[in-house]
Amino acid sequence: MSETAKAAEVAVKEPKEPLFSKKNKALITDPLNDDNPITIQVLGICSALAITVQVKQAFVMAMSVLVVLVGANLIVSLMRNLIPSRVRIIVQLVIVAALVILVDQVLKAFVYDVSKQLSVFVGLIITNCIIMGRLEAFALANKPWPSFLDAVGNAAGYGWILIVVAIAREFFGSGKIWGVQLIPDAFYDLGYANNGLMILPPMALITVGIIIWVQRARNTKLIED
Amino acid sequence: MDVNKNSYTFAFSAILVIVVAAVLAFAAESLKPMQKENMRLEKMQNILASVKIEATPEQASSMFEKYIVDQKLLNSQGEVVTPSGITAFDVDVVKEFRTIDEKNRNYPLFIFEENGERKYIVPLVGKGLWGPIWGYVAFDGDMNTVYGSTFDHKSETPGLGAEINTNEFQDKFIGKSIFDNNGNYESIHVLKGGTDVVGNQHAVDGISGGTITSNGVGEMIQRTLNIYVPYFKGNQKASL
Numbered sequence: 534m535s536e537t538a539k540a541a542e543v544a545v546k547e548p549k550e551p552l553f554s555k556k557n558k559a560l561i562t563d564p565l566n567d568d569n570p571i572t573i574q575v576l577g578i579c580s581a582l583a584i585t586v587q588v589k590q591a592f593v594m595a596m597s598v599l600v601v602l603v604g605a606n607l608i609v610s611l612m613r614n615l616i617p618s619r620v621r622i623i624v625q626l627v628i629v630a631a632l633v634i635l636v637d638q639v640l641k642a643f644v645y646d647v648s649k650q651l652s653v654f655v656g657l658i659i660t661n662c663i664i665m666g667r668l669e670a671f672a673l674a675n676k677p678w679p680s681f682l683d684a685v686g687n688a689a690g691y692g693w694i695l696i697v698v699a700i701a702r703e704f705f706g707s708g709k710i711w712g713v714q715l716i717p718d719a720f721y722d723l724g725y726a727n728n729g730l731m732i733l734p735p736m737a738l739i740t741v742g743i744i745i746w747v748q749r750a751r752n753t754k755l756i757e758d
Numbered sequence: 759m760d761v762n763k764n765s766y767t768f769a770f771s772a773i774l775v776i777v778v779a780a781v782l783a784f785a786a787e788s789l790k791p792m793q794k795e796n797m798r799l800e801k802m803q804n805i806l807a808s809v810k811i812e813a814t815p816e817q818a819s820s821m822f823e824k825y826i827v828d829q830k831l832l833n834s835q836g837e838v839v840t841p842s843g844i845t846a847f848d849v850d851v852v853k854e855f856r857t858i859d860e861k862n863r864n865y866p867l868f869i870f871e872e873n874g875e876r877k878y879i880v881p882l883v884g885k886g887l888w889g890p891i892w893g894y895v896a897f898d899g900d901m902n903t904v905y906g907s908t909f910d911h912k913s914e915t916p917g918l919g920a921e922i923n924t925n926e927f928q929d930k931f932i933g934k935s936i937f938d939n940n941g942n943y944e945s946i947h948v949l950k951g952g953t954d955v956v957g958n959q960h961a962v963d964g965i966s967g968g969t970i971t972s973n974g975v976g977e978m979i980q981r982t983l984n985i986y987v988p989y990f991k992g993n994q995k996a997s998l
Contacts, residue, residue, distance in 0.1 A: 616770070617762055617767040635782065638793070641796065
């Protein structure tokens, strides 16, 4: 008796998609590699160049984008049937701007020194193409859960590139990672010098370029004829 | 419901904007005390930095109390005034620079003391290329020789004008003097980047490529210290 009841329950549940179905998992994993917002879609490059001098800044930026993107994707997805299509872009902008201001205020209150370094770039999250892109391309047409996963995936895809670039730039540019000196003083005494060019914006572009190169060489899906 | 009707669109936009405004206003108000405290500590750090004392935000408050033994307010004639309910530290010189004309501004002076030696710290504010620049200059007990300085800016060009907040630039002021041998006010000029200033007591080398910001620094030093000259001279005489 209970067996059959259970079977019936399973039968009822079956049409519902499991939380981490293959499709849903792909929402998180795709942006990490095959569909990375920075290296493949080439979105959000401006901030990737500007705040990757130090790992700490890059990390805070990645976290801020994560919060904003998840929040915006969820809100837009929940309201997707209510938003008049004629004003949808401006509605998205208002939501993103509100979230960004919230993040900025919170940073100012709790991590003041970081917020000073990020200064204008927090505000520029509003114009980060990744966010508007995900809202327009995904959240407007999908349910909250997939939108949430999509946001996490894309923010993570953005974040890991940011942090890798920042590690390379901080290590070679200042001999540190997260403000901790890793290259011993003895090296400097022997004539080793930090590469000042790594601190300047062009090296971010070149570092991103190298990541794209490695990625394209290894990922057969991305090889164009 | 037709979400594309004009009336719906208007109503939707209005409600959205009101909700967003309410949320932001609430957040801004509730976080304000913490943000203000952060700014207060930063100001203390900056003042201490001009006398080469590095304080973390946690130490700033106690170190400030320990080292800054006196604060004074001057009027535009360089006379010490004591308006009620306001201390020199409360004066936001950047704000006053923007909103109050030169005659009515308050001019704060912080007096630092360590091992019986006094330094006089003057806040400065002026215009850079893109926005305000500000800083603190500390003078030795003779009220003539620069002991240390710190500058900062809002939006100067990174790598050019923004270099004013680096030690490299700030240290150039150390040891320079603002009065000439006859006791006349000469100020410290910031010359075009690359100029030879060896032996010149009243000039420092500006930033190459950051000429307008450098000029702004020179102008703010010249204009602001001019106000303090009567006070400095009065005290120099008194100490002779």
